[in-house]
Amino acid sequence: MAERKRQVVIRAARRPMLCLRMDLDTLFTPYFNKWLERFGDGELHYVPRLLDQARELEVPLHFFAQGMGVIQYPDLLRRILAAGFAVDSHLHTHRITLIDDYGLIFEEVLTAEHLLKSIGAAPAGIGATGMYPEGIDGREDVQRLLMARGYHWVSSRFNLKRTLHEMQPYRYPNGLLELPCAGWSDFTWFYASDQPTLPEYDVGGSPTLEQFIRHVQDLTTLAARDGLILAVCLHPGLLAAHDPELHCVPRVIQHARRLGVEPADLRTIAAACPPARGG
Numbered sequence: 394m395a396e397r398k399r400q401v402v403i404r405a406a407r408r409p410m411l412c413l414r415m416d417l418d419t420l421f422t423p424y425f426n427k428w429l430e431r432f433g434d435g436e437l438h439y440v441p442r443l444l445d446q447a448r449e450l451e452v453p454l455h456f457f458a459q460g461m462g463v464i465q466y467p468d469l470l471r472r473i474l475a476a477g478f479a480v481d482s483h484l485h486t487h488r489i490t491l492i493d494d495y496g497l498i499f500e501e502v503l504t505a506e507h508l509l510k511s512i513g514a515a516p517a518g519i520g521a522t523g524m525y526p527e528g529i530d531g532r533e534d535v536q537r538l539l540m541a542r543g544y545h546w547v548s549s550r551f552n553l554k555r556t557l558h559e560m561q562p563y564r565y566p567n568g569l570l571e572l573p574c575a576g577w578s579d580f581t582w583f584y585a586s587d588q589p590t591l592p593e594y595d596v597g598g599s600p601t602l603e604q605f606i607r608h609v610q611d612l613t614t615l616a617a618r619d620g621l622i623l624a625v626c627l628h629p630g631l632l633a634a635h636d637p638e639l640h641c642v643p644r645v646i647q648h649a650r651r652l653g654v655e656p657a658d659l660r661t662i663a664a665a666c667p668p669a670r671g672g
């Protein structure tokens with residue numbers, strides 16, 4: 394409880410903003426085969442199309458890559474960087490989360506950092522693997538590590554039971570900024586069938602892309618109305634299977650722009666958050 398009270402919740406955004414967070418996951422090593430079975434191997438072909446579309450729409454998609462990604466598909470990551478999109482850390486192997494053993498987290502954070510820097514990326518924040526209902530609350534060791542490595546923000550909180558109002562940026566006690574991902578991710582939407590379905594979208598069948606787009610648009614409408622930050626967690630490897638014609642990004646972005654919600658990456662959103670008290 395004391396922990397919760399000391400957090401500084403940043404409720405009043407200067408302006409409503411929307412981030413489409415793109416986690417590059419498909420090829421992550423230990424689950425390579427399992428993942429390919431589930432999602433297919435479309436990610437490598439999908440990302441270049443996504444880049445072309447994003448450039449055309451002038452949308453600052455925010456990519457998160459693993460250290461293993463630098464080993465497995467360096468040219469793709471270089472292409473993303475060359476196109477001017479933010480690429481930040483999604484740790485190294487995807488086997489470890491930010492609520493695991495400290496020693497393993499330490500190794501993952503540093504290895505990913507070295508590899509990403511080796512291709513010219515300058516990781517400024519961490520997009521957590523797994524995502525956690527209460528972010529990294531209570532993990533002062535991890536909060537300290539990230540600050541000590543020069544990361545000023547982390548995006549690790551994901552909680553379907555909380556409203557967008559409850560999923561606004563906040564600071565951990567040491568000043569590290571948390572940028573939660575609100576609403577459903579594409580992963581939970583299409584794959585986590587054990588999650589309770591939102592009644593308004595329950596049509597008695599499998600969740601569809603159309604319903605997912607409407608879900609993100611509805612959250613965007615709320616962000617516009619109440620001046621909120623909305624970050625949505627997406628996976629190009631998964632969109633390749635469920636949105637092969639690339640409908641999601643343009644429809645969500647056009648909706649956002651109509652309502653005056655600015656598309657932004659998490660770096661821009663972090664910069665727009667008030668600074669930590671006392672520096």
Ligand SMILES: [Zn+2]
Pocket residue numbers: 416417418483487522523
């Ligand atoms: Zn991931």
